[in-house]
Amino acid sequence: MRRTLAVSMCLSLALVACGGKDEADISKSLKETGTTELMEQVANDEYTPPEDGRLTEAQVQMYLKTREHEKKIAQVAKEEMKQHADKAEKNGEKSIAGMVEGFKALGSVADFMTADIRAAKELGYNTQEYLWVKQQILEVSTAAMAQKFSDSMSANFDKAYADVKKAYDEAKDEQTKKIYADMLAGYDKSKQEMQVKADENPALAYNKQLLSKHENALNAYAHELSKYEDKPGEVQKAVEELDKNVEEAKANQ
Numbered sequence: 001m002r003r004t005l006a007v008s009m010c011l012s013l014a015l016v017a018c019g020g021k022d023e024a025d026i027s028k029s030l031k032e033t034g035t036t037e038l039m040e041q042v043a044n045d046e047y048t049p050p051e052d053g054r055l056t057e058a059q060v061q062m063y064l065k066t067r068e069h070e071k072k073i074a075q076v077a078k079e080e081m082k083q084h085a086d087k088a089e090k091n092g093e094k095s096i097a098g099m100v101e102g103f104k105a106l107g108s109v110a111d112f113m114t115a116d117i118r119a120a121k122e123l124g125y126n127t128q129e130y131l132w133v134k135q136q137i138l139e140v141s142t143a144a145m146a147q148k149f150s151d152s153m154s155a156n157f158d159k160a161y162a163d164v165k166k167a168y169d170e171a172k173d174e175q176t177k178k179i180y181a182d183m184l185a186g187y188d189k190s191k192q193e194m195q196v197k198a199d200e201n202p203a204l205a206y207n208k209q210l211l212s213k214h215e216n217a218l219n220a221y222a223h224e225l226s227k228y229e230d231k232p233g234e235v236q237k238a239v240e241e242l243d244k245n246v247e248e249a250k251a252n253q
Contacts, residue, residue: 021072023076030077030080033118038114039114045126045127046128054203054210055137055210060137062125063130063137064215066125067119069122070118072119073111073115077115080108116134117131140207140211143208144218164180168180218239
């Protein structure tokens with residue numbers, strides 16, 4: 001009996017340490033530690049980033065675990081924000097009760113915006129290190145998004161270039177050839193200017209390779225936007241659609 005009780009207590013502690021809180025626990029935590037107190041705690045953390053700007057496997061794991069816990073906190077804060085806003089409107093925004101609920105709604109907005117820092121703190125991570133890691137991963141993700149747009153535009157450019165090249169080859173007089181030759185030269189210059197050179201940064205290239213062992217680089221970008229969506233899955237669907245369109249454009253060029 002004692003052994004069963006001890007095991008149960010260990011499992012409970014493990015769940016809390018891993019961010020395994022339910023909505024009631026998260027709501028209670030938000031009330032016990034406000035945003036101001038949280039930011040004071042964060043200010044006490046110190047971290048010196050590596051000079052080479054490279055992430056480690058452990059830091060990527062930290063980011064992924066924090067992100068999952070952040071999602072739960074953000075959802076609770078967002079729901080509380082809606083509830084307070086609805087009560088403020090119902091009571092009348094100029095009434096005392098309405099103003100109180102309005103201030104509570106603002107507090108929930110602050111909880112929502114700092115959900116990632118709170119998640120890192122609750123999981124026992126150095127928040128300054130976490131913020132640096134998140135910045136590096138978002139740089140990888142935004143670079144990947146920029147590359148997708150570049151690839152899509154490049155595919156369209158390649159098709160247009162092929163069409164002009166065909167017209168150039170079929171032109172019968174020198175004047176027409178000259179016109180198409182100038183167009184081809186313009187395409188070449190434009191395409192060079194469009195090239196995304198993010199991977200020329202050694203740290204960015206290294207971090208991109210490290211992150212790819214765990215997930216698509218676009219997921220970090222999608223996660224940041226998904227916190228604001230009303231219907232779960234909308235952002236992820238849009239990102240997947242972008243991926244699909246780029247691949248189709250490249251296949252059809």
